[in-house]
Amino acid sequence: xxxxxxxxxxxxxxxxxxxxxxxxxxxxxxxxxxxxxxxxxxxxxxxxxxxxxxxxxxxxxxxxxxxxxxxxxxxxx
Amino acid sequence: xxxxxxxxxxxxxxxxxxxxxxxxxxxxxxxxxxxxxxxxxxxxxxxxxxxxxxxxxxxxxxxxxxxxxxxxxxxxxxxxxxxxxxxxxxxxxxxxxxxxxxxxxxxxxxxxxxxxxxxxxxxxxxxxxxxxxxxxxxxxxxxxxxxxxxxxxxxxxxxxxxxxxxxxxxxxxxxxxxxxxxxxxxxxxxxxxxxxxxxxxxxxxxxxxxxxxxxxxxxxxxxxxxxxxxxxxxxxxxxxxxxxxxxxxxxxxxxxxxxxxxxxxxxxxxxxxxxxxxxxxxxxxxxxxxxxxxxxxxxxxxxxxxxxxxxxxxxxxxx
Numbered sequence: 546x547x548x549x550x551x552x553x554x555x556x557x558x559x560x561x562x563x564x565x566x567x568x569x570x571x572x573x574x575x576x577x578x579x580x581x582x583x584x585x586x587x588x589x590x591x592x593x594x595x596x597x598x599x600x601x602x603x604x605x606x607x608x609x610x611x612x613x614x615x616x617x618x619x620x621x622x
Numbered sequence: 623x624x625x626x627x628x629x630x631x632x633x634x635x636x637x638x639x640x641x642x643x644x645x646x647x648x649x650x651x652x653x654x655x656x657x658x659x660x661x662x663x664x665x666x667x668x669x670x671x672x673x674x675x676x677x678x679x680x681x682x683x684x685x686x687x688x689x690x691x692x693x694x695x696x697x698x699x700x701x702x703x704x705x706x707x708x709x710x711x712x713x714x715x716x717x718x719x720x721x722x723x724x725x726x727x728x729x730x731x732x733x734x735x736x737x738x739x740x741x742x743x744x745x746x747x748x749x750x751x752x753x754x755x756x757x758x759x760x761x762x763x764x765x766x767x768x769x770x771x772x773x774x775x776x777x778x779x780x781x782x783x784x785x786x787x788x789x790x791x792x793x794x795x796x797x798x799x800x801x802x803x804x805x806x807x808x809x810x811x812x813x814x815x816x817x818x819x820x821x822x823x824x825x826x827x828x829x830x831x832x833x834x835x836x837x838x839x840x841x842x843x844x845x846x847x848x849x850x851x852x853x854x855x856x857x858x859x860x861x862x863x864x865x866x867x868x869x870x871x872x873x874x875x876x877x878x879x880x881x882x883x884x885x886x887x888x889x890x891x892x893x894x895x896x897x898x899x900x901x902x903x904x905x906x907x908x909x910x911x912x913x914x915x916x917x918x919x920x921x922x923x924x925x926x927x928x929x930x931x932x933x934x935x936x937x938x939x940x941x
Contacts, residue, residue: 555695555770557670557677564671564714578774585774593844595775595866596762608762610670612732 548573548619551588551599554580558610559598565612569621573600639665641933642729642738643710644717644879647674648919649909650744651701651710652926653933658708660934665738666705667731669716673698674746675910676919680770680796684816685919694770697919720879722902740933743880743892743900743907744926747873747917752784756840764846765867769793772868773800781866782806782849784837786813790870791823797868804829805862807851809836809871840867875911887913898929906933 550566550573552559566573578585578597588594592606600607605618615621641657643650646668657664671677679694688697702712719730726737749767751757757765766772773796781801783794786808792815794804806813806823811833813820823829832851838859839850848861875891885893885901891914892907894900900907908925910917 553771553774555678555680555693556768557673557771559771560671560677561669561714582774582777585777589775589845593763595764595845596766596768596772 546603548600548602550575551584551594551597551601552577553597556597561610562598562600562615565610565615569619571619571621637734637736638726639663639711639736639738640937641665641740641742642667642727642736643742643744644720644729645674645744645746645876645909645911646672646702646705646712647676647698647744647746647909647922648701649746649922649926649929650674650742651705652923653742653744653906653908653930654705654710654712654926655708656927656930657934658705658710660930661709662934662937664710665736666710666712667717667729668712668714669732671698671714672702672712674744676701678768678770679792682919717879720883722880722883722905725904727904739904740936741905742926742929742933743884743905743911744909744922744929745876745879745911747875747910749869750872750874752837752869752871754837754839756842756846760840760842760846760867763844764842764865765840765869767869769797769868773797776801776866778802779865780805780863781868782862782864783868783870785870785872786810786815786823786831786833787870787872788815788819790868791815791819793868793870794829795819795822795826798826798828801828801866805864806831807835807837807849807862808833809854810834837867873910873917877911889913897932898925899932904936906936 576584607614640662641664643666646666676694677698681691683691715731715733721728729736777800780803783806786806835851838852841848852859877890892912894907894912898906906929908929909922
């Protein structure tokens with residue numbers, strides 16, 4: 546299952562999410578909305594979110610750096 | 623709070639430090655540099671990324687030495703490298719509990735527990751919420767607190783910025799690269815931003831400043847569609863049709879960890895003396911979280927230097 550992480554270039558919580566996933570050896574696809582403005586429109590249309598980070602995998606959506614949710618949904622101990 | 627797992631001494635995984643700094647903004651990392659150069663074993667705890675709030679700022683123009691400005695992310699990274707060069711250990715762990723009533727002080731984090739002989743609190747501030755209807759509901763569904771993070775979502779839209787202080791005006795100028803039009807709503811009858819920023823605001827043709835108004839609510843269906851504002855001179859209420867709202871209406875101290883254990887002023891900022899000592903011996907406060915007349919990067923760095931030096935003197939005194 547592909548994990549998509551929507552980020553922007555100057556977003557501290559996006560950096561924190563990426564660091565957390567890397568520390569736990571989890572592969573993900575990063576979509577930077579600063580570089581790809583169309584991705585911002587797509588995310589807004591699909592999820593109603595106007596902020597990053599947003600992490601999508603399967604039916605799950607995590608907004609912001611929520612370590613508890615990330616651990617639970619990704620089965621990280 | 624369970625501190626029973628704390629071990630001190632020469633464990634393979636070090637859990638005890640001479641100095642622990644909570645927060646890695648300019649104050650925390652300046653303190654770490656001074657402590658490191660004094661050969662004090664120092665840990666810096668950071669819940670997001672090194673640099674603190676500075677990382678959110680697109681361009682900093684009033685910090686000495688950078689006449690052309692420097693990106694906040696870059697400055698934060700330079701601070702972290704500088705602190706690490708002199709031996710500070712930066713731990714990306716959120717501090718969730720502090721026990722200050724006995725020594726060594728105890729620190730519980732999202733990943734473990736530590737002890738320390740001295741503590742410097744450099745936890746900074748957070749953007750103050752307005753506390754009006756719709757604010758929670760539409761946060762990240764039109765409402766944002768970080769222009770550099772979320773600006774791309776408002777390309778070609780009409781938006782509002784709440785607050786015409788330094789942050790509100792600076793971020794409005796940044797957002798004007800994306801938004802179609804910006805209305806800044808300010809409670810006072812004037813902007814409190816630096817005059818140089820007010821001049822830029824006057825020259826910006828996509829930004830209007832609406833003074834003597836406050837926000838009374840946010841509305842929409844699934845996403846934000848409008849903001850209700852009130853004229854505080856005549857009580858008239860009207861709606862701004864906007865897809866986005868960025869809130870920069872003041873700051874509140876990040877004091878949750880210590881609000882029951884240290885003396886605070888009437889707004890919740892930590893009370894210190896001129897040597898940045900708090901009401902608990904061995905605990906210091908630096909930067910925006912303390913009661914200071916000016917909250918800037920330059921003043922935070924100065925605070926960090928004093929707190930680091932004072933913590934070193936405190937540690938020398940007890941050795």
